[in-house]
Amino acid sequence: MYLQSLRLHDFRSYHQVLLTPPRGVTVFVGENGTGKTNLLEAVHLCCLGRSHRTGNDREMIRSGQETCAVQLRVQRSDGVDEVGVRLFMPEQKKRKVIYINGKTASRTGELMGHATCVMFSPEDLDIIRGAPQERRRFLNMLLSQCGAGYYYALQTYNSALKQRNALLHSIVRGEAKPVTLDVWDEQLAQAAVPVVKARQFAAQALDKLARDYYANIGGREDEVFSLRYVGHLADTTEPASVFLNLLHERREEDLRRITTTAGPHRDDLTLNLSGADMRAFASQGQARTAVLALRLSEVDLLTSRQGEAPLLLLDDVLSELDSGRRTRLLACIGGIQTLLTCTDMSDLTGAKPDAVLRVHDGTITTEETT
Ligand SMILES: Nc1ncnc2c1ncn2[C@@H]1O[C@H](COP(=O)(O)OP(=O)(O)OP(=O)(O)O)[C@@H](O)[C@H]1O
């Protein structure tokens, strides 16, 4: 996949920007706070319909403006696609409008699969050390880009969960009878099936791929990385019936706690290094290597799913790596169009950028590459 152009209008610190990156590696270099990550975030927004770092869309609208827009033009093996996202301040009637090849899309899910990206960012360490929701988000983003089917399945599951939780409230307040839960238990159990099956598939594939990447990048034979999907339904081939039984068994407890206590919304991944849980025991370097291994595995999964590589967005990651890991990472991503940020060109020792762009506050200028 080749990003031909990126257009921004009133996005974060930028008024108007048009970038036409080359096919290889483009470096954005600039001091802290000059707007480098903003550029990668814009690409992420067009690929997934949301930022990688905030759930609050309005933060992306340039201060003092009512609306912002981002547009990508990508060349895929099957043709050229233009996708765009426009965001509005809450006072406006609309919140978010998605454009695909000049037409307005009715659902955000329609964006999935047109332009795909894998973002490497400093916040990724949360996948290793953070709460289970960080690892669920990682899986959800990956699987949504593999196909809108997962994105819609997750929406259906979440809305069934919301309805069931609302009903638990009504029952506790005496406004509904416990028997009315039956219908929502059934809906929730059915809605869980595609979510669980996709996560089972992804976890299995990631375990294998990431194990090899960890060994390559880490460069130590005694460190073996492994990943496992854990959750109430993680190991079953019959998620619907197992979940239904579980919901019945836990009904009393769910009513006592006024929430659905079991299900894929509680799923997690355990990440192990030579048998020890990385969340508690990983060193900083080991955690970073695990993150790179997971992201590179994500690249492979997307590549095999769509028949071509996604765009790579490397935010500030090279400066964190020692030179051996940096060289091995760059070797792994060779040949894929990459947008990379750094504060200092010395972070790039070993890389051969095709374009270097200097980012000042709100402006971008081209530097000579040697
Ligand atoms: N909605 C907004 N409107 C105007 N400016 C914004 C908005 N959101 C963020 N900014 C500005 O963008 C800048 C931060 O941009 P960004 O996160 O891309 O920096 P960076 O170059 O990646 O920095 P670092 O090297 O520290 O990661 C800050 O100066 C911030 O004030």
Ligand SMILES: [Mg+2]
């Ligand atoms: Mg940044």
